[in-house]
Amino acid sequence: MLRTGNRDLIRRINQNLLLNLIRTQGPISRAELSKQTRLSPATVTYITQALLERGLIHEMGAGYSSGGRRPVLLRLEPKAGFVVGVKLAADSITAAVTDLDATVLHYLEISHTLADTPTPTLRALIRTIERALKESRVDRAKVLGIGVGMGGIVNKDEGVCRFSPILHWRDVQVAAPLREHFEIPVFLDNDVNTLTLAENWFGHGKDVEHFVVITVGRGIGMGIVTNGQFYRGAMGGAGEIGHLTVQPGGAQCDCGKQGCLEALASDPAVVRSIRESIHEGRKTELSERNLDLERIIKATERGDALARRALADSGHWLGIGIANVVNLLDPALVIVGGEGVRAGDWRFGPMRAALREHAFDGFADNLQVVIEFGGNETWARGAASLVLNEIFQHPISQRADTAMTLNF
Numbered sequence: 117m118l119r120t121g122n123r124d125l126i127r128r129i130n131q132n133l134l135l136n137l138i139r140t141q142g143p144i145s146r147a148e149l150s151k152q153t154r155l156s157p158a159t160v161t162y163i164t165q166a167l168l169e170r171g172l173i174h175e176m177g178a179g180y181s182s183g184g185r186r187p188v189l190l191r192l193e194p195k196a197g198f199v200v201g202v203k204l205a206a207d208s209i210t211a212a213v214t215d216l217d218a219t220v221l222h223y224l225e226i227s228h229t230l231a232d233t234p235t236p237t238l239r240a241l242i243r244t245i246e247r248a249l250k251e252s253r254v255d256r257a258k259v260l261g262i263g264v265g266m267g268g269i270v271n272k273d274e275g276v277c278r279f280s281p282i283l284h285w286r287d288v289q290v291a292a293p294l295r296e297h298f299e300i301p302v303f304l305d306n307d308v309n310t311l312t313l314a315e316n317w318f319g320h321g322k323d324v325e326h327f328v329v330i331t332v333g334r335g336i337g338m339g340i341v342t343n344g345q346f347y348r349g350a351m352g353g354a355g356e357i358g359h360l361t362v363q364p365g366g367a368q369c370d371c372g373k374q375g376c377l378e379a380l381a382s383d384p385a386v387v388r389s390i391r392e393s394i395h396e397g398r399k400t401e402l403s404e405r406n407l408d409l410e411r412i413i414k415a416t417e418r419g420d421a422l423a424r425r426a427l428a429d430s431g432h433w434l435g436i437g438i439a440n441v442v443n444l445l446d447p448a449l450v451i452v453g454g455e456g457v458r459a460g461d462w463r464f465g466p467m468r469a470a471l472r473e474h475a476f477d478g479f480a481d482n483l484q485v486v487i488e489f490g491g492n493e494t495w496a497r498g499a500a501s502l503v504l505n506e507i508f509q510h511p512i513s514q515r516a517d518t519a520m521t522l523n524f
């Protein structure tokens with residue numbers, strides 16, 4: 117005999133299953149929903165009626181039919197709920213308010229200076245979210261959750277930042293103070309993971325079963341999707357591509373080892389190599405003072421050979437690192453994003469060449485490589501999809517402490 121709890125769970129699973137199908141394939145008819153889910157037409161009618169009454173979906177114009185009555189189509193009501201996505205960086209906080217389709221309704225970016233303790237940053241986080249919600253003018257009662265993405269090692273289930281070298285944080289509660297203030301579910305994840313989730317939801321990774329997202333900037337990170345699922349590893353730290361050894365005995369890395377990809381190909385690595393060349397007396401229009409990626413790109417465009425060489429070298433190492441990933445995982449798609457993509461072909465031409473040279477032929481031939489030029493808004497949208505993912509995923513895969521239902 118089924119206990120009530122089980123019956124409730126089955127109802128919720130079926131409901132989320134239908135809601136997800138309507139979201140991804142809508143406008144869609146009840147008959148098609150029944151066919152795809154193998155739920156009986158009566159069950160589909162019953163559940164969709166409940167979803168209609170809660171305003172989560174709406175009926176729209178008739179669809180095509182080969183004969184007889186044309187079926188009414190169902191579509192997700194994107195404005196039935198709203199979520200907030202936040203990207204927390206060392207020098208800025210970005211917040212985006214989106215609807216259930218992950219369409220950004222309002223976007224806000226404030227600059228921020230780190231203090232000695234996390235408290236001022238957490239307060240700034242709350243203030244920024246408050247301001248974004250106010251300016252977006254969405255109905256606060258319809259705000260379903262907040263997603264936060266940040267650099268470093270994050271315990272997603274506990275909403276705790278275990279370690280962030282960029283923010284200099286260790287074991288900081290991030291979700292709890294936000295949850296206390298806003299009284300809605302708050303989810304925390306590593307920012308590369310939130311970006312990967314965004315690609316999976318509405319970006320190039322939509323409908324791709326095997327892909328990786330590689331971010332290049334201050335560090336080099338990676339999110340992995342295999343079989344349509346996130347791959348996190350035993351410790352939740354999978355994807356540390358930045359610390360693949362690509363040149364044994366090479367440049368010193370922040371992690372304490374030598375020859376890591378990050379030490380050779382990240383933005384700081386480019387700056388460092390130019391600085392070293394200047395010390396060696398090499399000719400360049402760049403000066404050691406105020407050396408940053410922006411100035412290096414400008415110098416490259418004006419024909420500075422040293423700047424070109426440094427960006428090409430970083431691309432070359434990046435290509436070798438990605439080739440190793442491709443040989444290991446055989447993805448169909450590699451998405452390269454992050455602030456370092458501004459360097460464009462000066463960096464990614466040599467990257468593609470090295471990737472072709474070092475990846476196993478059978479993999480490289482069919483591999484699609486996309487360079488993604490999204491800014492902080494994309495990252496914030498990614499954090500918003502952290503909440504959407506919780507809303508639309510099967511309740512059976514939700515943990516008890518994060519389980520949420522849409523209550524109206």
Ligand SMILES: [Zn+2]
Pocket residue numbers: 358359369370371372373376378379
């Ligand atoms: Zn390292």
